Amino acid sequence: MQYKQAYFDALRDFAAKDPAVMADLAGGRCIEDGRAIIIDYLGQHCTVTHPEGEVTVRDWPPLPHEELIIILQYLAGASGLPCREQWLSFLELPGGPHHFAPFQQEAIFPLAKALGDDSEKFLQAAETLGATKTDLGHVGAIIPAFPRLPLAFMIWLGDDEFPAKANILFDASSPTYLPTASLYMLGIAVSKRLLAAAGC
The missing domain is CATH 3.30.310 (TATA-Binding Protein)
Incomplete structure (x- = not known):
């Protein structure tokens, strides 16, 4: 139940935000006129549809719930700040x-x-x-x-x-x-x- 609620919260926040802004701040890019975001995850291209929040990683099986939550949260919460290398x-x-x-x-x-x-x-x-x-x-x-x-x-x-x-x-x-x-x-x-x- 905890993961289920966290997933729905992350999906709600993701769906409410502008995909172009999220992609820019997170280091990804929009495709299909903003209906999806491409973001690299662990060296793989990850596609996230907007606003549905469906996540697929090429050549990988479906992701576990924990990783789905993390990806949606990263996109919805990205600050755009560069790495500090600290x-x-x-x-x-x-x-x-x-x-x-x-x-x-x-x-x-x-x-x-x-x-x-x-x-x-x-x-x-x-x-x-x-x-x-x-x-x-x-x-x-x-x-x-x-x-x-x-x-x-x-x-x-x-x-x-x-x-x-x-x-x-x-x-x-x-x-x-x-x-x-x-x-x-x-x-x-x-x-x-x-x-x-x-x-x-």
Whole structure:
């Protein structure tokens, strides 16, 4: 029921806004005389009809409800601000400390467990999501969840003394695009897609 209400709220906000304005602020483009928006999502072209809010990603099966909500919220709430290239941990997001423990359990710990000893597999999986390599962590990748909302994924490889660690960072402009609850869902969704791309 919680996801259902969140979806209807996101759809209402999306349908009420001018598609051309949303596309411009979100880094997408309008097609079909404003009846649809094309936006990149994890390196794939995503089509969102307006005002219906039907979301399709080429060559992907139907998206889960969490990702549908995130995409509609991103379009409806995009500020248009450029990335600041300053990275924040989930703890540093507004209200982040209240949800950090479950975020670790659902998004961060699985990355360290599955990919903490295989940097090549991590990078190859990230590339399928449109990532570019970064020098964050022992091995890191910046994944463009949306054109103006990147996430930085990083791993510190484990050894005989220390277990592998991972983290997910958000650009400082992220809260102007999505509320923290949605950034929480986004981090988990991208983490799951990264693990799936790695065959984990």
